Amino acid sequence: MAEHSNGGRTAIVIGGGLAGMLAVTALLGHVEAITVVERDRYPEGRGFRKGVPQARHLHILLSGGQRALEELLPGTVAALGEAGARSLYLPRDLLTRTPTGWQRRFDERRHRTLSVTRPVLDAVVRERALQAAAASSTRVEVLEATEVTGLTGDADRVTGVRVRSRDGARGAGRDLPATLVVDASGRGSRTPQWFAELGRSAPREETVDAGLAYATRMYRPKDPDTAPEVGVNVPGWPECPRGAAYVPVEDGAWLLTLSGVRGHHPPTDAAEFTAFSATIGDPYVHELLAYAEPLSPVYGFHDTCNRRRHFARPGALPEGFLVLGDAGCTFNPVYGQGMSVAALGALAVRGALDAAGGLRPGSAAAAQRAV
Ligand SMILES: Cc1cc2nc3c(=O)[nH]c(=O)nc-3n(C[C@H](O)[C@H](O)[C@H](O)COP(=O)(O)OP(=O)(O)OC[C@H]3O[C@@H](n4cnc5c(N)ncnc54)[C@H](O)[C@@H]3O)c2cc1C
Known part of the structure; x- marks a missing residue:
């Protein structure tokens, strides 16, 4: 992680799920303060929560995702093992049947996948990301049970988010300003609608369902x-x-x-x-x-389509805005890629900000291209 003069710069991360916590990790040292806005309240222990409905389903973490996670948060793969994640080396530990019969298994240790439930994986990554934050120069605050309802700014520049509490009496919303807003709100991201409210066109979207x-x-x-x-x-x-x-x-x-x-x-x-x-x-x-x-x-x-929003195209992003994880790209889950892509994306953001010497005009767009 590079340490640059933060110059009072701040970031807001929309969504405190996997990509959101990895975005925090990528931004440490680059901003003075980060506010994570998460619409759920985190459960006691390592339980399921409504904001990540796909967490009920089988999730494996591929070897490339593990390597990215280790670079961002060293020791996390071992921590997942301690939390009970099972190591499955392919093809040794996965008996696979194709139309031509059962595939031969052999002892090949290059590609270890990790098999663990999502609530455990998310909680371990969250715990380690917040530990890394506590040891860094960047202050990190998590607003739980708080929902982002829109962006502030104009068509050219995002200057913050509008939030409302989800606890008890909802009350009026309030605005939170930031130098950089990262959308890590997952497959249900409303960024295209929020862009429209700012007078911008939505990014080009491709789907293969x-x-x-x-x-x-x-x-x-x-x-x-x-x-x-x-x-x-x-x-x-x-x-x-x-x-x-x-x-x-x-x-x-x-x-x-x-x-x-x-x-x-x-x-x-x-x-x-x-x-x-x-x-x-x-x-x-x-x-x-x-x-x-x-x-x-x-x-x-049921919502399993591949969907890519082309935020990296020239002019597709307003200044001060970045998209990570499923908010930018979702994959047919049968290939088990989404979490790895989120981790590789966060690593790319960190690399791009390091290369740019910190958060400066244009560096969010460069980071988006790297993602
Ligand atoms: C059925 C299924 C199986 C899958 N299997 C695999 C697999 O085997 N391996 C793999 O790598 N990937 C798999 N994936 C993909 C994986 O689930 C995603 O890629 C991953 O969850 C992306 O992380 P994320 O943080 O972008 O989104 P999420 O994990 O969905 O997190 C989004 C977060 O944002 C919060 N949020 C949303 N909107 C707001 C708002 N307006 N304000 C505040 N907070 C908000 C949510 O509460 C949540 O915490 C699977 C996906 C599905 C659907």
Whole structure:
């Protein structure tokens, strides 16, 4: 992390999720103070929260994302391991069935993926980001249960955000000024509408929608001796566009995510979910369920399209504004990329600000191009 004269510069990060906390990490030393505005109140412990609904579903962190996370917050991968994250080396630790049969497993240790539930992953990253902040020259404050409802400024420059409390009586909104505003509010980002309110056009948007839906349930093997030694992945293929992934997470639990494209969406009724697991390309996952007890209801998720907003195009961003994580780009989750892209993006922001000698006119646009 580079230390430059902060010159009283401040930042606001919209959203205190994964990208938001990594944005904080990237900005440490570059601004005097950062205010994170998070619409949820963080749960006690490492629990689920409403603001990240996809957190019910299987999430793996790819090796590139782990490397980026380590560069931003050294020691985080080990901390995730201590929190129960399971290391899965591919292809050794993931039994994969393709249309031509089960793939051969071999002991190859280059690509370790981490498998852990999102609430644990987010909480570990948040704890470490806030520890790093406490040790830096930048003051960081998190406003929980507070929602950003718009941007302040004009078509050329963003000067802050408008917020309102979500606790009890909502009351009137208030404005918070900042030199830089980072949108890390995830896939539901309202930046295109907020740009319109400032008199700007929305960035060009591209979508590729495979029509995929997920349904996920948590299980625990009834007898650890009958649990599979490794994760099982049976992706859909053209003749059978229904898939399943059954992977271990922390505390001896396993997540089963069933998926399917339009016409094959997995159901969220418990009995129908189990029945659907028998209709994928191989019966093995369905057979395993007889040896496991469910720990949760079934949760569904439908909004899985790839969507890219071209904020890096010349002139697409007002001065003083930057977009990170799903707010800029979402991916079909079947490839397990989104969290890694958020971490790599935060690393790119830090690199671009270091190269520019700090936060100056034009450096947010350079950082966006680097993202
Ligand atoms: C079903 C599914 C499965 C996935 N599986 C994987 C996987 O295996 N591996 C992988 O790497 N990625 C996966 N992803 C992608 C991953 O979930 C995202 O890439 C990641 O969560 C992006 O982080 P983020 O911080 O940008 O957004 P989020 O994690 O969604 O966080 C956004 C935050 O902003 C807050 N917020 C929103 N609006 C406001 C507002 N107006 N004011 C204040 N706060 C606000 C929210 O409360 C939340 O805390 C999956 C996605 C889905 C949908």
